[in-house]
Amino acid sequence: MSGIGFSLELESGALTCLAGPAVVAACRHGGRTVVSDGMRLYHLGGDDDDGAAIPWRLALPATDGGLPGPKRLARVVLEGTLGGEAAVAAASDAGAALDGAAGPIGQPGLPGRAVARLGRGYGIAWRVALAGADGGALDLGAVVLAVVPLDRRPA
Structure with missing residues (x-):
């Protein structure tokens, strides 16, 4: 499955959009959103992308x-x-x-x-x-x- 993923933070109303994620499964674990592409697990969140600023x-x-x-x-x-x-x-x-x-x-x-x-x-x-x-x-x-x-x- 590939498409567009959205995440809405209910406390502040902040909306995040991910374009083209190859996500086959998503879940909440320990207050964090975790997704998988069938091979690896990814944690969604943070204020940078592996050390690079997020435009x-x-x-x-x-x-x-x-x-x-x-x-x-x-x-x-x-x-x-x-x-x-x-x-x-x-x-x-x-x-x-x-x-x-x-x-x-x-x-x-x-x-x-x-x-x-x-x-x-x-x-x-x-x-x-x-x-x-x-x-x-x-x-x-x-x-x-x-x-x-x-x-x-x-x-």
Whole structure:
């Protein structure tokens, strides 16, 4: 059997996805998830992959921010814990492509706030993606898009 495996941590709601695991059996043993490919046993968990940082990516759906007309995406605010740096990429329906970075912020049990300031660009709808490759802790409570309306006509 090969496919996609998901693990949901019920306490925090963290979701992990494994693409293409050749898993023939999975079980819980001693509070840990153990899987087998028929030849070997693997323990799922931890914050690295055999010493290598685990890259992550979060892609948000396109949004107009609840505002009609063109707008500028001025910044993306991250709230929570981010042990390394997050690359922030934004793209508008008008073709604007913006990049920024945020982090590190907070520490376990004490969340913080970081701002990724973006360049100029406009659009009606914006799509934002975050990515990290340094393996730092990640526990985001909020991702806030700060938009500036460009249409000065009264609604």
